[in-house]
Structures are given as C-alpha cells and as structure tokens.
Amino acid sequence: DTGVSQDPRHKITKRGQNVTFRCDPISEHNRLYWYRQTLGQGPEFLTYFQNEAQLEKSRLLSDRFSAERPKGSFSTLEIQRTEQGDSAMYLCASSPGQGTYGYTFGSGTRLTVV
C-alpha cells in the first residue's frame, strides 16, 4: 500500500453542476478525514469517519456537501450545485485510530468552478 489515493487530481466544472471525489485510505487505517484548503491558507477540517460511521461534520460542510464511507473502506465527497466559492483543494487523510497519530494526507483533488 503506497499511501492515500485521491481521484481525480483535477476537476473543472461549471457552476451549478454536481461533482464527486473519491479517496482510498491506507488499508489498515480505520479513520478517514476530509479537509479543504484554499490558496495561502492551511487546511480546514470538513468531516471525519471512524470505519463507516461519520463522527463529526464541520459547520463549513453546508447542506450541499455530503460524504460517505460505505463498508469503512474508500470514501466519497459529493458537492451539489457547485458555487465559485467551492473552488479549492480537497484533501483526504487517514490515520490508524484514536490518539495523536500523524495523519497521512493524499495529494488532493483541485476543484475549479467556472
């Protein structure tokens, strides 16, 4: 296992369209996180899963955003009716459970809404 994989790497979409991103975590990691990063800023927390359970969602995660992790393996993040303000890098990370482990991040999906 070579790390956290995200697909696609880049996505350009028109305003109002729906988009879906995929994240494949490190196989033995039961925790999975989604973050969003805009230019010149640090990553901001969106949501996280322990196995298939979504344990917390940030208030940044509006009703247009939904995340799933069926069977506790890969995860998807869907954005409905995209807006220009959704343009950002969407980062996925995983970790081996509770505690202060260093999260392993993927390379991210760069979303551009035009």
Next chain:
Amino acid sequence: EDQVTQSPEALRLQEGESSSLNCSYTVSGLRGLFWYRQDPGKGPEFLFTLYSAGEEKEKERLKATLTKKESFLHITAPKPEDSATYLCAVLNYGGSQGNLIFGKGTKLSVKP
C-alpha cells in the same frame, strides 16, 4: 477560540543559512502539535508530533521543539530541496478528535 499562528509568512534563506520557524498556539488543552511539509500542488507530508512542553524531535536537518505557548522548527544548514511550505497544526482535548487546527504556514525558499 483555538488558534494557531505561524511566523514569518515567508522566509528566504541562502543554502547553509540556519533559521527557525515559529508556531504560536492557543488551545483549551493540547493533545498534540504537528508539523507538516507541503510542496506545491501536493498534500501535507507528516514530519513530527510533539505532545508536551520540553519535548524535542529531530529528522535530518529539522528539529522541532515545544513550549506551553509555541513550537519552533529549527532548520540547520538548509539545502534547496528544503524549500516548501511548513504547516503547524494542533489537536486539542476539548474539540473533535478529527479536527486538526492548522496555521497558514511558512513558505520557505532556500537559494543555492
């Protein structure tokens, strides 16, 4: 409110010129402080976790230290390949166990 502030925003060094990056934090109870390196267009790469004041960790030319209010990332004799953005993040006891709170980062450029 929990907060992480990094300084300087950008730092330019000559190869071999040692320096330090600062991360000041305000949290209700520190569970851990993390340092990451991020190259352009890539996700953050984990460097260190520090848990308590007085703790130090080293990796090649990098050394991270922690006090009750701040952390320093010391870079000794940097090379051009150390050029990147360095991010600091904290995890607190009072908040979500998934919510790393990041600073904006310090962009380091090392010239040959």
